[in-house]
Amino acid sequence: MEKSPGIIEALGLFKQYGDVAAVNNVSLSVGKGELFGLLGPNGSGKTTMIKMLTGQIRSDGGSATVLGLDVEKDPIGIRELVGIIPEQETPPSFLTSTEYLDFVGEVRHIANVEKKADWWFDFLDFSDKRDVLCKDLSRGTRQKLMFTQAFLHKPVLALIDEPLINFDPIMQHKVKDYLAEYVRSGNTIFLSTHILQIAEEICTGFAILHKGKLLHTGTVAELKQRDQHLDDFFFSLVQKESHV
Amino acid sequence: MFKLFTNMMKEEWRIHSTIFGSLSFALFPVMIFGIAFMGSFLLPLFRTVIPRGDLSTIVHALFLLLGIMVGAFGLIGQEAMNRRFGQASLLAYSAKSLPISVQEIFCTFVVKDTVYYFFLWVLPFVGGFAIASPFIGIPLLLPALLLLTLTLAFLTGLSVVFFLSTVYARSKPALGIILALILIAGAGLYLFAGINIALFFPPLMLFYSFSWVLLGLTCAVILILSAVAILLFTSEYADTTKRYDSALSPLAQRLSFFPYPPLAAKDLIDLSRSGSFIGQTIFSFLIPLGLLWFLLSVLTRLLPPGGVLLLFAILTGVIASTMYTWITAFDSYNSYTCLPVSVRALLTSKMCSFAMLQLIPFVLIIVVSLLTRGVAYLIPALVLCLSVSFFSLAITVWLTGLSPGVMVYDAKVLVTYLFVLGIALIVLIALMFVNPDYALVSVLLFLPGWFFVRQGYAKWDILDQPTF
Numbered sequence: 156m157e158k159s160p161g162i163i164e165a166l167g168l169f170k171q172y173g174d175v176a177a178v179n180n181v182s183l184s185v186g187k188g189e190l191f192g193l194l195g196p197n198g199s200g201k202t203t204m205i206k207m208l209t210g211q212i213r214s215d216g217g218s219a220t221v222l223g224l225d226v227e228k229d230p231i232g233i234r235e236l237v238g239i240i241p242e243q244e245t246p247p248s249f250l251t252s253t254e255y256l257d258f259v260g261e262v263r264h265i266a267n268v269e270k271k272a273d274w275w276f277d278f279l280d281f282s283d284k285r286d287v288l289c290k291d292l293s294r295g296t297r298q299k300l301m302f303t304q305a306f307l308h309k310p311v312l313a314l315i316d317e318p319l320i321n322f323d324p325i326m327q328h329k330v331k332d333y334l335a336e337y338v339r340s341g342n343t344i345f346l347s348t349h350i351l352q353i354a355e356e357i358c359t360g361f362a363i364l365h366k367g368k369l370l371h372t373g374t375v376a377e378l379k380q381r382d383q384h385l386d387d388f389f390f391s392l393v394q395k396e397s398h399v
Numbered sequence: 400m401f402k403l404f405t406n407m408m409k410e411e412w413r414i415h416s417t418i419f420g421s422l423s424f425a426l427f428p429v430m431i432f433g434i435a436f437m438g439s440f441l442l443p444l445f446r447t448v449i450p451r452g453d454l455s456t457i458v459h460a461l462f463l464l465l466g467i468m469v470g471a472f473g474l475i476g477q478e479a480m481n482r483r484f485g486q487a488s489l490l491a492y493s494a495k496s497l498p499i500s501v502q503e504i505f506c507t508f509v510v511k512d513t514v515y516y517f518f519l520w521v522l523p524f525v526g527g528f529a530i531a532s533p534f535i536g537i538p539l540l541l542p543a544l545l546l547l548t549l550t551l552a553f554l555t556g557l558s559v560v561f562f563l564s565t566v567y568a569r570s571k572p573a574l575g576i577i578l579a580l581i582l583i584a585g586a587g588l589y590l591f592a593g594i595n596i597a598l599f600f601p602p603l604m605l606f607y608s609f610s611w612v613l614l615g616l617t618c619a620v621i622l623i624l625s626a627v628a629i630l631l632f633t634s635e636y637a638d639t640t641k642r643y644d645s646a647l648s649p650l651a652q653r654l655s656f657f658p659y660p661p662l663a664a665k666d667l668i669d670l671s672r673s674g675s676f677i678g679q680t681i682f683s684f685l686i687p688l689g690l691l692w693f694l695l696s697v698l699t700r701l702l703p704p705g706g707v708l709l710l711f712a713i714l715t716g717v718i719a720s721t722m723y724t725w726i727t728a729f730d731s732y733n734s735y736t737c738l739p740v741s742v743r744a745l746l747t748s749k750m751c752s753f754a755m756l757q758l759i760p761f762v763l764i765i766v767v768s769l770l771t772r773g774v775a776y777l778i779p780a781l782v783l784c785l786s787v788s789f790f791s792l793a794i795t796v797w798l799t800g801l802s803p804g805v806m807v808y809d810a811k812v813l814v815t816y817l818f819v820l821g822i823a824l825i826v827l828i829a830l831m832f833v834n835p836d837y838a839l840v841s842v843l844l845f846l847p848g849w850f851f852v853r854q855g856y857a858k859w860d861i862l863d864q865p866t867f
């Protein structure tokens with residue numbers, strides 16, 4: 156697939172936590188219309204990477220632009236444009252689901268929030284939880300709410316951190332279809348997950364992180380051509396790395 | 400039970416120490432020790448102005464106040480703490496997932512608070528005084544007695560709040576009735592018999608004339624209050640899920656004159672649904688101030704006319720500024736990071752919500768000045784109260800950003816806060832004793848206040864927020 160440059164450009168990103176280099180000199184480029192998977196075992200730096208790209212934390216080195224905006228200089232500008240699903244779903248305790256979406260609508264200046272929210276309540280099947288406080292929601296429902304929140308304004312780019320982890324298989328299926336369709340209409344998605352199967356099913360491009368280092372970037376199509384499965388490829392890479 | 404206790408202690412320590420690093424937190428009791436030690440040398444000086452009896456009353460009342468504040472933070476703040484440290488992390492609130500009764504957990508929680516804050520506040524304070532006492536010619540027996548009676552004063556405060564707050568959780572009218580009875584009894588005794596009910600505060604009586612019977616009685620009061628609290632205690636989480644009509648958008652529309660209407664609307668909803676609007680107003684504002692009024696009224700004959708009211712206005716301002724912790728308790732910045740909301744915007748919005756809450760001290764000062772026939776000093780008192788409150792808020796914003804409730808336990812932060820605020824207050828007090836109308840000068844505090852807020856913006860509007 157041909158890449159048109161510029162949706163996400165990371166150059167030598169680096170983040171240190173104590174002695175740990177959570178993200179170690181990672182460069183990436185994600186083009187328009189991609190569903191890009193950031194893959195790696197737990198603790199490999201995926202969440203840290205997403206947080207740096209959305210201006211939630213400052214990098215200790217390197218640079219990045221998202222939708223042409225510098226992550227250091229204009230984090231709020233980036234967050235206005237993109238949709239984000241954080242790793243930990245933390246909607247405000249004392250707002251109901253509906254109110255939280257209203258809140259997001261007000262903050263993001265979205266027109267017709269009620270109608271849009273209705274569609275999502277219906278689509279993700281949680282209409283019965285509309286008027287329940289977020290603190291009383293189950294994890295799965297909170298995840299649905301956070302999913303809705305990220306896509307409510309139909310962002311051209313969504314950065315989503317393990318978005319499927321609390322969903323049952325039926326819901327996962329539904330959401331995967333939604334994501335695939337979403338990029339087909341010209342939007343871009345940057346998805347982090349440690350579940351390789353999901354990545355193999357829906358991603359176009361992918362990158363593999365291990366202990367903060369970028370081991371590989373490529374396309375799923377390439378792998379298919381070589382008749383290789385993503386999980387085999389992944390394990391061989393990670394094992395090789397561990398032996399070094 | 401013991402295991403639960405030690406785990407809770409570790410948890411409390413972990414919460415505080417991970418936030419500022421163990422060292423900065425461990426310095427906290429050292430600092431209290433230092434303040435008490437140095438303060439003791441001022442005692443001979445004080446004693447020429449304030450009779451010794453009044454001084455002991457004040458110190459005991461302060462520890463009663465401390466018990467009340469700590470208790471209020473532990474219980475009213477439970478939702479807040481939960482939010483901040485995650486549902487499962489606070490053992491006290493994970494009753495459902497542990498094979499232990501709610502009462503047992505609550506009981507352990509009470510014991511934990513007692514022990515923890517004893518070492519954090521009471522012991523260092525009395526320790527500082529004890530070490531200083533040989534130098535100022537006070538027999539060592541006095542600090543020993545003080546350790547006992549101050550601990551009891553602290554415990555009384557704690558158990559009173561635990562008791563009242565469980566009553567509050569069960570039935571709000573019942574709490575109203577109890578408070579009204581206490582108020583009527585206190586006022587009645589004072590007005591008709593000229594008896595100051597504060598003198599019957601058991602730990603204070605114990606301090607003046609120690610007897611084993613009195614000691615037993617004091618402990619009995621504390622134990623009975625706590626026992627009733629524990630029996631009455633229910634976990635709110637056992638309740639069925641409540642449902643609410645959508646209130647955010649309508650509220651945001653009505654608050655459209657605010658810089659960030661949705662954020663302001665959310666603050667109001669948080670306050671009212673968590674029950675902390677009424678709860679905090681009673682436990683963290685009215686009760687402590689009621690107590691302070693008592694203390695100050697002791698000083699009436701020492702102060703110039705209007706002095707008590709103006710001093711009260713200043714203290715009300717200081718306590719009113721802690722309302723900032725009410726509105727920052729519900730969200731860490733983490734819950735905003737997926738939205739285009741900057742820390743600066745959040746700080747601005749919180750300060751506006753704070754301004755709205757200042758209606759409470761505003762009304763209180765008016766009521767108190769009417770009740771005490773101090774209307775002549777109403778205007779200076781109001782100006783003083785609000786200026787001090789906003790000034791103290793500005794320092795808080797500068798020093799603690801969005802997390803005042805946790806940052807106070809950073810010794811460096813607290814010292815700076817006390818120092819800056821202390822200077823301003825001393826100047827104001829001196830001025831208003833010269834002439835009550837000079838209290839109006841306090842509006843000038845808005846200038847340095849503005850400067851501190853600007854500093855706060857620069858300090859906190861950065862990408863890397865401390866994550867609590």
Ligand SMILES: Nc1ncnc2c1ncn2[C@@H]1O[C@H](COP(=O)(O)OP(=O)(O)O)[C@@H](O)[C@H]1O
Nearest residue numbers: 172175177195196197198199200201202203204
């Ligand atoms: N706030 C933090 N403080 C200290 N270490 C952190 C912090 N956030 C992440 N880390 C460390 O950085 C590494 C990468 O974490 P993370 O990005 O969450 O990985 P992933 O999302 O791939 O599971 C881990 O070793 C983790 O322990």
Ligand SMILES: [Mg+2]
Nearest residue numbers: 201202203242
């Ligand atoms: Mg992660």
